[in-house]
């Protein structure tokens with residue numbers, strides 16, 4: 001996910017910054033709650049973990065001058081389910097592809113082995129900017145927060161050497177304290193870049209991106225080996241169905257799935273359309289949870305020959 005802009009310092013994109021960030025931290029550290037507070041959505045997407053190097057997008061923070069894309073790290077939060085090298089590779093891959101890392105440590109719990117394990121992973125991953133985020137600041141008093149700040153700073157110097165973390169930001173996702181500051185600090189580490197997710201005709205673009213991700217995940221379920229990177233999902237429109245009672249609205253969600261070859265189209269659709277129906281059913285549940293409304297999901301599968309190698313198609317498909 002490193003962007004070409006790094007080698008084109010002449011173009012600063014009018015000061016616009018965009019890039020990828022990941023929130024890491026041990027279970028219960030407050031990552032999901034903070035993601036939701038940053039993105040402004042109640043439902044974080046928890047679709048199946050991608051086994052490819054593609055990332056699940058957890059949410060996008062849109063600003064007039066920046067776009068911060070929060071992705072998920074497979075593995076880092078669940079060390080026991082993966083072994084040695086595999087885990088290290090997985091973590092290294094993800095960390096290598098983001099522009100900045102937010103390391104979440106709860107204000108109300110002493111730094112423990114889980115935190116140290118992750119800190120060591122971050123140190124091993126190299127020179128990515130790491131911002132330490134002290135979550136759940138509302139649960140402790142000023143004195144305890146100060147002590148935690150000092151302890152976290154010390155941990156940073158211990159594992160990273162030098163000055164340690166790039167920044168340390170206390171935050172409370174539940175009462176909104178410093179949530180914007182977390183976004184500001186992470187955005188500061190994003191490279192100059194045009195927006196990575198285009199403003200479509202949809203009024204609420206982050207929702208469309210998340211809807212597309214949910215459908216993509218559902219469509220790849222069980223056929224990842226056959227369709228590793230050959231599937232692009234484009235949400236054409238999300239419109240309220242007319243003539244619905246106010247207390248029972250319905251959204252029409254029209255979506256195109258692009259594959260590269262007719263054989264891939266056949267895989268997605270399945271015998272007599274059975275697989276596509278299943279994809280629709282599975283994705284619909286997640287989308288309804290996300291949008292908080294019943295939806296009618298209209299899926300179309302199209303062949304866009306060699307879209308991965310065609311820059312014009314890539315732009316059209318939102319890459």
Ligand SMILES: Nc1nc2c(ncn2[C@@H]2O[C@H](COP(=O)(O)OP(=O)(O)OP(=O)(O)O)[C@@H](O)[C@H]2O)c(=O)[nH]1
Pocket residue numbers: 025026027028029030031032033034077135136137138139171172173174175
């Ligand atoms: N008081 C308070 N509680 C919080 C805050 N942020 C998260 N919590 C609570 O802490 C618990 C864990 O939060 P999550 O956001 O699920 O933590 P997580 O890091 O995503 O957890 P995993 O998914 O297990 O990795 C939940 O019960 C949250 O309600 C906060 O700012 N203040």
